[in-house]
Amino acid sequence: MIELYHWPTPNGHKITIFLEEAGLAYNIHPVDIGKGDQFKPDFLAISPNNRMPAIIDTAPADGGKPVSVFESGAILLYLAEKTGLFIPKDLRGRVEVLQWLFWQMGGLGPMSGQAGHFAIYAPEKIPYGIERYTKEVNRLYGVMNKRLADRPYLAGDYSIADMASYPWVVPYERYSQDLNDFPHLKRWFEAIKARPAVAKVYAAVNPSYQKPMTDAEKKVLFGQTAKSVA
Incomplete structure (x- = not known):
């Protein structure tokens, strides 16, 4: 099972597209970046850059303990290697x-x-x-x-x-x-x-996510310094 920490941004959509295309089972854990969920200690433990998406793979290929991955490109590469899909072997x-x-x-x-x-x-x-x-x-x-x-x-x-x-x-x-x-x-x-998987991902986005950003949300997203992750 893939535990996905996600918000419907372009970087978040990358991962849901892969998961839908590959048919992998996953649970979404919303990370409301406008409210500052990305600064919560439990999220920082798996995503020290305080950015979503991030995943925890509870059944990694080596059969060991769960693996966490942050950064959307790294997650895509990890999932491609896990499944053998959407990346050539040569x-x-x-x-x-x-x-x-x-x-x-x-x-x-x-x-x-x-x-x-x-x-x-x-x-x-x-x-x-x-x-x-x-x-x-x-x-x-x-x-x-x-x-x-x-x-x-x-x-x-x-x-x-x-x-x-x-x-x-x-x-x-x-x-x-x-x-x-x-x-x-x-x-x-x-x-x-x-593509059906892509259409499914975008159809699932709640229109309320597209509302204009408030000043408070802008402050959370654009006012970060080193103290934000201290």
Whole structure:
């Protein structure tokens, strides 16, 4: 059983997509990041970076005691290796998946997050910040579009690289992007959107989660220092 500590953000959706695609049994433990659940001691014990998602695998492959994993990319890799699914077994195929997984973790996710922050959540509009990150997201979409020109998915077959990237493209409009400008990316996006497991994950999201963020929630999410995890 996978115990999933989760909130319905792009990083959270990565993991539920994998679990649904793989047919793994899991329980969701909500981590309300607006209320500060990520700072509770029991959660910090498995996710010292005070970020969700995190998992506990109660039945690891080695038959030993439960294994906890934090960081969404590490979780995807752990689950892929546990199940043997959505990552190739050959050297070159595995490298293709891993480099695009790390590309998402180091680029698409953080840059999209900053674009959304400066455009939507920042207390004052800073034109340089908005332009800087909007352009970078646009560049990254261009990278994906070129990559997808001659293959159906980022690493050939559908893989954890696609599961990692798709949730960060879903909010493309809030990053001031138009998928019509990226035809190969749009085709990829629509193909993943149509997958039953992906549709199930997004259909389960309570609309109340999409409500505007309050000032108190912004303070919890954007006012963190080292004292937050002391």
